[in-house]
Amino acid sequence: MKNRSWAFLAGGLLVALLLAGVVSNYASSHPDGLDSSLLKGCTVDADDNIVGGSCPAQQAREHELGDSPLADYGVRGIENSFVSTGLSGVLGVLVTFAIGVGGFWLLRRRGTTSTTGDGPATRDATADAATTTDATGDPVTASDAGRRTGAAG
């Protein structure tokens, strides 16, 4: 994979880590669309605890893994809620990224390697077929060239 691709992955992962690690603490704590719909018919107090009425949400049962150390997006044992939520988010992003990249990498189609060093021939065969070499000697594809033209314009 080219350096550009690594940079994109690293940048994207950093954004996800910041969102889950920091911004998550500013998320709304109100019930989401599903939960609020299931609460219809019940009356709730300021903390969204059911205090009366009858609604589907009352049938909710314990989660099988509710005692997981990361249950409810917090790290058990960490009192500071900002750190607890943020750390659970960071761990969640890293675990999801690891499972995702690992799993999809194992599933990927292994084919002929292209001259760009960016993996096997991709679906946009026309673009890859137009692989050429730019002035700096780096192999570029038609899409690279197109973007550079666009960026210049």
Added chain:
Amino acid sequence: METLAMHISNGIIDGPVAAVFAALALAALTGCVLRGRRDLDDRLAPMAGLVAAFIFAVQMLNFPIFTAGVSGHLLGGALAAMLVGPWVGALCVAVVLVVQALIFGDGGVAMLGLNITNMALLGTAAAYLLIAVLLRVLPRTRAGLAVTAFVAALVSVVVASQGFVVEYWLGGTTDLGGNLAGLAGTMAGVHLLIGIGEGLITATTVLTVAKVRPDLVYALRALPTPASPAVPVSGGVR
């Protein structure tokens, strides 16, 4: 009550119906693996992992909607369909839901098939059908791409919410007194508002990726314009 839960909790839908949907979801995801492998090359595989991690992160960011006391969060089906295609995209959302159920206690493990059906399968499928149509109809501009992402995301959220209503009709644990339409209306209304947020997040993210790395946007590669099928969209998106 646990207000951090975002997905269907245990006890909301009865066991047999949940089991049927678990089998359905497993079969559909197997199909996605088989078909998705055609898309998964050395470039798409790490991108798909990033999309899953990004969706996990943004799902944590509940945003307030106009209705007081109610929040919404990204589901991610449209975003995944745009960036990595419908088959791999459904797998991305499913990975997120599995991680949330098994590690974060969010969405019952027994309810996983239901949650996957709604958000990973229905949401992504609805989004991609719209993407396929809109990208052919709308002009190949940044505005066209943004409108495509916004509309696909909004509709996919409402479709996913109605998936839950069907599941509740089949196996809901509370007798609604024949008022299923009431639940459908409530779900549709609130998810229409959430869909606006989903649309804004999806459009912003897709436009950002399209600007930085247009070659990484699956929908732009897979759906070339009929007029100039061989020309990558990158240079023309502005």
